[in-house]
Amino acid sequence: MAEKTTWKQVGISFVHLYYQHFNVNIQLSALCYTDTTIFCFQKRLQFQKIQHSITSQDHPPASDNCILSMVVGQLKIDDDPVVGFHQLFALRNTKDNWM
Numbered sequence: 001m002a003e004k005t006t007w008k009q010v011g012i013s014f015v016h017l018y019y020q021h022f023n024v025n026i027q028l029s030a031l032c033y034t035d036t037t038i039f040c041f042q043k044r045l046q047f048q049k050i051q052h053s054i055t056s057q058d059h060p061p062a063s064d065n066c067i068l069s070m071v072v073g074q075l076k077i078d079d080d081p082v083v084g085f086h087q088l089f090a091l092r093n094t095k096d097n098w099m
C-alpha cells in the first residue's frame with residue numbers, strides 16, 4: 001500500500017508543478033521534460049494567457065519503473081470558450097528524479 005501512496009504523491013506533485021509552470025510561463029514547463037520527451041498540442045500553441053483547471057487525475061504504476069499520470073480538465077486560452085482537455089504523462093525515475 002505504501003507504494004501506491006508513492007505513485008499518487010509523485011503524480012500529483014508532478015502535475016501540480018507542470019501546470020503551475022505552464023500557466024505562468026510555458027518555457028518553464030520545459031524543465032519537466034527530458035531530451036527524449038514528445039510534446040503534442042492540438043491546433044495552436046500561440047496564446048497570451050492560458051489557464052488549466054484539473055478535474056481528475058490518476059497515477060497508476062506501469063512497467064519499467066514508470067508512473068502513468070492521466071489528467072483531465074478544462075482549458076481556457078485567451079478569450080476563447082473553455083474546452084475540455086486530457087493529457088498523459090509517462091514518468092520515469094532517473095537518478096532520483098521523476099521526469
